[in-house]
Amino acid sequence: MEAILGNQVMFILFSAMIVMFSILTVTSRRILRAATFLLFVLLSTAGLYFMLNYQFLAAVQITLYAGGIVVLIIFSILLTSHIDHKFDRVPAQKLIMGVIAAGSGIALSLTTLLTYNFVPANQEPISVDMNTIGKSLLNYGDHGFVLPFEVISVLLLAAIVAAVVIAKRKKI
Amino acid sequence: MLFTGIPLEFFLVTSTLMFFIGIYGFITRENIITILMSIELILNSVNINFLAFNRYLYPGQLEGHFFSLFVIAVAAAEAAVAIAIIINIYRRFKSIEVDNVDEMKN
Amino acid sequence: MEFNIYDFTSFTKWIDESLNAAMSPFWVMITEMAIIGVAILAFYALVGLFLVYAERKVCAFMQNRVGPNRVGPFGIFQTIADLLKLLMKELVYIKNADKLLFNIAPFIVITASFLAIAAIPFARGLHAIDFNIGIFYVVAVSSLGVIGILLAGWSSNSKYSLIGAMRSGAQIVSYELSVGLSLITMVVLAGSMQLSTIVEAQANGWFIFTGHVPAVIAFVIFLIASTAETNRGPFDLAEAESELTAGFHTEYSGIRFAFFFLAEYMNMFIVASIAATVFWGGWMPFHVPGWEGFNTVMDYIPPFIWYIGKTAVIIFILMLFKWTFPRLRIDQLLTLEWKYLLPINLFNVVLMAFIVLMGWHW
Numbered sequence: 001m002e003a004i005l006g007n008q009v010m011f012i013l014f015s016a017m018i019v020m021f022s023i024l025t026v027t028s029r030r031i032l033r034a035a036t037f038l039l040f041v042l043l044s045t046a047g048l049y050f051m052l053n054y055q056f057l058a059a060v061q062i063t064l065y066a067g068g069i070v071v072l073i074i075f076s077i078l079l080t081s082h083i084d085h086k087f088d089r090v091p092a093q094k095l096i097m098g099v100i101a102a103g104s105g106i107a108l109s110l111t112t113l114l115t116y117n118f119v120p121a122n123q124e125p126i127s128v129d130m131n132t133i134g135k136s137l138l139n140y141g142d143h144g145f146v147l148p149f150e151v152i153s154v155l156l157l158a159a160i161v162a163a164v165v166i167a168k169r170k171k172i
Numbered sequence: 173m174l175f176t177g178i179p180l181e182f183f184l185v186t187s188t189l190m191f192f193i194g195i196y197g198f199i200t201r202e203n204i205i206t207i208l209m210s211i212e213l214i215l216n217s218v219n220i221n222f223l224a225f226n227r228y229l230y231p232g233q234l235e236g237h238f239f240s241l242f243v244i245a246v247a248a249a250e251a252a253v254a255i256a257i258i259i260n261i262y263r264r265f266k267s268i269e270v271d272n273v274d275e276m277k278n
Numbered sequence: 279m280e281f282n283i284y285d286f287t288s289f290t291k292w293i294d295e296s297l298n299a300a301m302s303p304f305w306v307m308i309t310e311m312a313i314i315g316v317a318i319l320a321f322y323a324l325v326g327l328f329l330v331y332a333e334r335k336v337c338a339f340m341q342n343r344v345g346p347n348r349v350g351p352f353g354i355f356q357t358i359a360d361l362l363k364l365l366m367k368e369l370v371y372i373k374n375a376d377k378l379l380f381n382i383a384p385f386i387v388i389t390a391s392f393l394a395i396a397a398i399p400f401a402r403g404l405h406a407i408d409f410n411i412g413i414f415y416v417v418a419v420s421s422l423g424v425i426g427i428l429l430a431g432w433s434s435n436s437k438y439s440l441i442g443a444m445r446s447g448a449q450i451v452s453y454e455l456s457v458g459l460s461l462i463t464m465v466v467l468a469g470s471m472q473l474s475t476i477v478e479a480q481a482n483g484w485f486i487f488t489g490h491v492p493a494v495i496a497f498v499i500f501l502i503a504s505t506a507e508t509n510r511g512p513f514d515l516a517e518a519e520s521e522l523t524a525g526f527h528t529e530y531s532g533i534r535f536a537f538f539f540l541a542e543y544m545n546m547f548i549v550a551s552i553a554a555t556v557f558w559g560g561w562m563p564f565h566v567p568g569w570e571g572f573n574t575v576m577d578y579i580p581p582f583i584w585y586i587g588k589t590a591v592i593i594f595i596l597m598l599f600k601w602t603f604p605r606l607r608i609d610q611l612l613t614l615e616w617k618y619l620l621p622i623n624l625f626n627v628v629l630m631a632f633i634v635l636m637g638w639h640w
Contacts, residue, residue, distance in 0.1 A: 084374065113181065
């Protein structure tokens with residue numbers, strides 16, 4: 001019973017951090033602060049993954065999102081913005097439109113989600129260790145993911161080539 | 173188990189809030205980099221859903237786990253290309269506000 | 279309760295059981311978290327103080343000087359005096375700096391190294407958390423440090439800091455690849471990412487001996503890449519004092535500067551202990567298969583001593599690097615990574631996989 005309390009405390013901490021820092025990310029008027037708050041959101045998400053016992057995915061989240069994408073974003077901010085720059089306040093019309101869109105979306109989704117009765121399965125959970133992950137990624141039978149794995153490899157190659165071509169200095 | 177005592181709905185509520193905060197940012201922001209950040213929020217909330225459904229409804233399989241792994245990979249590729257484009261736009265227009273980038277040719 | 283210096287499992291179990299007898303599970307969890315936190319914090323502070331002293335002594339040795347020798351015998355209290363001085367210094371605020379980020383940045387750097395230390399096995403049973411993705415976790419959390427450096431450089435509103443941070447970011451992001459790939463080579467050999475399993479697998483010979491040529495190549499690459507990743511010389515151009523005054527922490531003073539300083543040394547300690555764990559067997563004593571008497575003698579040395587000894591040797595090597603080689607230029611640095619280390623590393627992984635498939639290891 002007490003362990004459950006601990007879980008709930010941790011969960012509420014993480015989800016409160018996610019919601020709070022998400023709001024700060026989209027409303028902060030200084031761009032690098034927004035990026036830092038995004039980092040905190042991503043780290044708390046990794047915390048939720050740890051709670052769900054998907055440790056591998058949590059580590060992937062930290063390496064790729066926090067250590068990769070956020071670093072890229074911060075790098076491009078360093079290259080393109082100045083520290084004195086502050087965003088203008090959002091115009092009232094846009095603000096209202098945004099709040100209406102987000103608010104109605106939240107209302108609609110939450111009513112749908114909370115009225116539907118999800119039945120948690122009583123299956124024996126399989127352990128998500130590295131052997132299982134590696135074997136399913138390269139398995140072409142049932143529950144095998146070799147095709148998406150290969151497609152992702154091609155996509156990453158295409159992204160590398162595209163990034164190099166786009167960012168290359170044009171010869172003038 | 174670390175998640176016993178937490179109903180599935182808690183995860184769904186968190187991810188729903190995160191998703192629509194991302195949508196709000198996507199609508200109101202003008203700077204390309206901040207728009208990219210809002211997209212990252214949206215992708216992340218989807219990942220939380222995949223994992224929560226996988227853990228609660230189909231604990232014997234790993235479909236949701238791998239789907240979010242692929243989502244993360246696609247997000248990384250997307251961010252790399254997007255940032256290459258942003259730097260290129262900055263070089264041409266000296267600005268990364270979407271409103272200023274309105275010429276096809278300059 | 280039996281306190282056994284060769285195996286801490288019974289000791290930690292005893293703590294757990296006596297706490298469980300005294301209070302409810304929730305509070306046991308909280309107390310254990312607090313105990314581990316305080317223990318790691320104390321260890322962190324001690325190692326940091328000692329490493330700063332060791333660095334100054336090694337530097338002095340390389341330059342034919344005596345080094346610190348006034349405060350205490352052989353100057354061993356020099357760093358404590360330095361720490362007191364830093365604590366008493368004024369915290370200077372920069373005009374037009376982004377105060378929030380300026381204050382957060384040192385904490386991000388220090389938290390990253392603090393998270394990494396939790397997964398390191400110090401001795402049998404002396405291990406804060408044993409993930410089945412141990413190595414990957416360490417690589418993941420240590421990649422967070424660069425964000426603190428970038429934030430520090432930007433929020434100081436200073437040209438030196440910004441240039442230092444940009445250099446350091448480019449450097450760390452590139453060299454992370456080499457660190458990751460050289461560790462993957464060893465993961466292929468060990469067949470597991472769990473640090474305790476990796477250490478146990480080296481009971482009959484450390485990986486650097488049983489892994490043939492690829493293990494040696496991976497070790498050398500790991501040393502080079504981790505020196506670069508911790509921003510130490512000869513790759514310290516992020517804080518090249520002759521051109522950038524102090525790089526990303528130019529504008530920091532007092533205790534915040536001390537945080538960056540401490541984090542740099544702790545990162546060095548972490549990479550050294552990862553190298554010791556993955557390549558030299560961690561706390562596992564030196565064993566030669568077949569020499570029973572020799573192995574028994576080696577077993578008498580406590581695992582913790584083995585671990586500290588190996589880490590100290592690697593730290594000494596890293597310090598010799600710093601005071602021996604001249605600093606690289608940024609283009610040389612990136613050429614070294616992308617044109618030499620990365621291709622060699624990729625080939626090395628394939629070679630190791632081939633050796634493991636053919637069963638030539640052990």
